[in-house]
Amino acid sequence: MRGNNNQKIGDIIRKLTAKTNIKEKLEKLDILDYWHEIIGENLRKYIVNEYIKKDTLHVKLKSSVVRNELTFSKSKILLEINSKAGKTVLQDICLK
Numbered sequence: 001m002r003g004n005n006n007q008k009i010g011d012i013i014r015k016l017t018a019k020t021n022i023k024e025k026l027e028k029l030d031i032l033d034y035w036h037e038i039i040g041e042n043l044r045k046y047i048v049n050e051y052i053k054k055d056t057l058h059v060k061l062k063s064s065v066v067r068n069e070l071t072f073s074k075s076k077i078l079l080e081i082n083s084k085a086g087k088t089v090l091q092d093i094c095l096k
Contacts, residue, residue, distance in 0.1 A: 027089065028052045034084045038077055039070070055091035057081075067095045 017023040031052060036044060049060040061067045070077070074093050082088050 027085075031057065031081060031085065031089055034081045035077070037084075038080050043070070052090075055089070056094050057090055057092075058094045058096070060096045070095055 017026070032050065035050070035057060043066060046062045046066045047059060048062055049058075051058050059070075061070075070093075074095070078090055078093060081090055
């Protein structure tokens with residue numbers, strides 16, 4: 001007869017994320033989701049590339065006009081992203 005090896009799926013996921021760097025990658029994906037939600041679909045079409053390196057979100061844009069507008073809203077966007085994350089995950093947004 002087999003032993004009782006029942007575990008909750010949440011416990012298994014926590015063990016897996018604790019052992020690997022998956023947790024960091026999942027947090028980065030969450031941050032990008034928050035970013036997309038905040039800027040909306042209309043501005044997303046101007047994004048060429050985006051990635052997170054250390055505590056900075058790097059965004060390359062097609063339009064200098066959009067970059068200028070986002071530059072003025074940068075501090076507000078940072079506050080919203082960190083608020084949605086529940087902690088300070090980003091220190092800066094670099095717009096190129």
